[in-house]
Amino acid sequence: MSKQTLSFQAEVAQLLHLVTHSLYSNQEIFLRELISNASDACDKLRFEALNNNALYEDAPNLEVRVSFDKDAKTLTIQDNGIGMSQQEAIDHLGTIAKSGTKDFMGKLTGDQKADAQLIGQFGVGFYSGFIVADKITVESRRAGLKADEGVRWVSGGAGDFEVETITRAARGTSVILHLRDDAAEYLNAWKLKQVIGKYSDHISLPILMEKEEWKESEKEGEPGGMVKTGEWETVNKASALWTRPKKDITEEQYQEFYKAISHDHENPLTWAHNRVEGNTEYTQLLYIPAKAPFDLWNRDKKAGVKLYVKRVFIMDDAEALMPSYLRFVKGVIDSADLPLNVSRELLQESRDVRAIREGSTKRVLSMLEDLAKHDKHDAPAEGADGVTDVVSEEDKAKEGKYSAFYAEFGAVLKEGLGEDFANRERLAKLLRFASTTSDAVSVGFADYKARMKEGQEAIYYITADTLAAAKNSPQLEVFKKKGIEVLLMTDRVDEWALNYLHDFDGTPLQSVAKGAVDLGKLQDEAEKKAAEEAAEAFKPVLAKLKEALKDKAEDVRVTTRLVDSPACLVVQDDGMSTQLARMLKQAGQKAPETKPVLEVNAEHPLVKKLDGSVHFHDLAHILFDQALLAEGGLPDDPAAYVKRVNALLA
Ligand code: ADP
Secondary structure (H helix, E strand, C coil): CCEEEECCCHHHHHHHHHHHHCHHHCCCCHHHHHHHHHHHHHHHHHHHHHHHHHHHCCCCCEEEEEEEECCCCCCEEECCCCCHHHHHHHHHHHCCCCCCHHHHHHHHHHHHHHHHHHHHCCCCCCHHHHEEEEEEEEECCCCCCCCCEEEEECCCCCEEEEEEECCCCEEEEEEEEECHHHHHHHCCCHHHHHHHHHHHHCCCEEEEEEEEEECCCCEEEEECCEEEEEEEEEEECCHHHHHCHHHCHHHHHHHHHHHHHCCCCCCCEEHHHHHHCCCEEEEEEEEECCCCCCCCCCCCCEEEEEEEECCCCEEECCCHHHHHHHHHCEEEEEEECCCCEEEHHHHHHHHHHHHHHHHHHHHHHHHHHHHHHHHCCCCCEECCCCCECCCCCHHHHHHHHHHHHHHHHHHHHHHHHHHHHHHHHHHHHCEEEEEECCEEEEEEEEHHHHCCCCCCCEEEEEECCCCHHCCCCHHHHHHHHHHHCCCCCCCHHHHHHHHCCCCEEEEEEEEEECCCCCCCHHHHHHHHHHHHHHHHHHHHHHHHHHCCCCCCCCEECCCCCCCCEEEEEECCCCCCCCCHHHHHHHHCCCCCCCEEEECCCCCCCHHHCCCCCCCCHHHHHHHHHHHHHCCCCCCCHHHHHHHHHHHHCC
16 A cells, blocks of 8 residues: 555544643643553554464563654654554554544534543543654554555644555554644653553553663763663553552542543542452452543443453453443453453353443442432431431542432432342432422432432432423422422432332332322321312312313313312323333333323312313313423413413403
């Protein structure tokens, strides 16, 4: 292949522009990203070589070398990993393979600060080289290809790049950064070692740098300088972080490891590092991020847990290791029992893997329970024994973390109700909602139960599109009047998820918009009697209403649920809420064509007017359409509705 110039995919060009303009504040991360790529390339080689030992050629020791040339102003990161073929260089370095990239790019605002935040969630990888370089040369040869099938890729980071065939004896990849003048500090062994120590100490491969020594100048009166000795030394610990004992790992090292494997620029919320022994032996290092990644809702998003077998990297997106509702968890699982050549198919079937998945799921749930327990501390209370509890620094550090977690990932966690039956009760305890007594999403079922009224037999909730719609919904009126708390659920997944949860700790969950209202013991005898009498007196009108609305309403009945509103819509006990049905329709899916039930407040002046009114038909339809409007729906025929209202107004 002779030299050709190719254009970057539009998104790459956009990303590069952003990288060079907004990531200045944290320049040094480029080294972490490039060393991490080098390490991944070595992991891939090791994995492929399990079935093809010849790939090691004559260099079985995998390593990364970092070197620099002061005169040429270049910094080189070289690995002897899997390398790239010509086509791979074009594909991998000219396009972004991540799914959801288009959506992500659409979110960029042009505001450098905001975008820099976003880009941290996206992870820039190779392109971060352009933070410090105005030109990057990549030379590579894929393991197993002939020496004359190497590739050179060169770009100045603008719109295009050049590729050509080269001869390259060494397998693997060299990334040569032509440093900008303002990045000259990286032409210094001390600086490089410091950055490697900070970001890449945990990499299990040796990172080598050439030893230097001080040499006096040969010319009289001139200062001496450091010169290279031709000898290479390992500058990192080169032992995988998770294999070290906990006590030897600092908080900062745990955090840096997280950043390296997740490409997140923020510290994680919490983590757990354990050796699990027993029938299945493995090490788990699992992190809960502080911020949701840009592609959390992407259906084909890869899971974030890496699988190792006896320290050999096996695969990156081992879905079998974590249930989908915990897809935000990042980390490493290293098994001592699985075979090295484990395939994806085998992973799905292995009993060991099932045990690891169950163990890891439980571990994540305990981390969350721990955060939830420490989420807020009231003032230290004096116990019965006269001793005041002292809140430890460690517990204090956990304050507010669960709320932060829940704001980012709560909706995903709810999917677990439908997905993980075995842990449903633990999950239910972790859920939080807004309620009629709290705008903040902070009420758990247990808090709710503790506040239940004497005689209250159910946990009441309502689902709606927004908090405002939920709060103002007419179905809540009688609950407000009686001071009964109702949970307000506004996540899209709520209704679906609650299908799988019928009770909490023995108390049934009851939607206030489903079925006939039954306040049971909360209603006194006098109230019940009055309601029955009103219903009896209203019967003839009710029959007429049913007839007038027979195309729209499944049934019309009198309710005690309303106080200020004339009417509202409810669904039958086993029915799908009008809100969910509407959502499905918007998403282009089929929703069952069930008609709602219209409930009327026989005490309301408007409803009282119905009896004997010459406008009966119009009033009936207005009642129905208004009930629909009140819950965020639209009348089937809005124009007809407007006409009717206007006719009455006039
Ligand atoms: P990511 O690492 O998140 O996939 P990058 O932009 O860092 O994204 O890299 C893109 C791709 O380029 C990698 O997935 C890999 O296929 C290839 N690549 C990058 N660096 C190397 C390397 N040192 N050796 C082999 N392949 C590499």
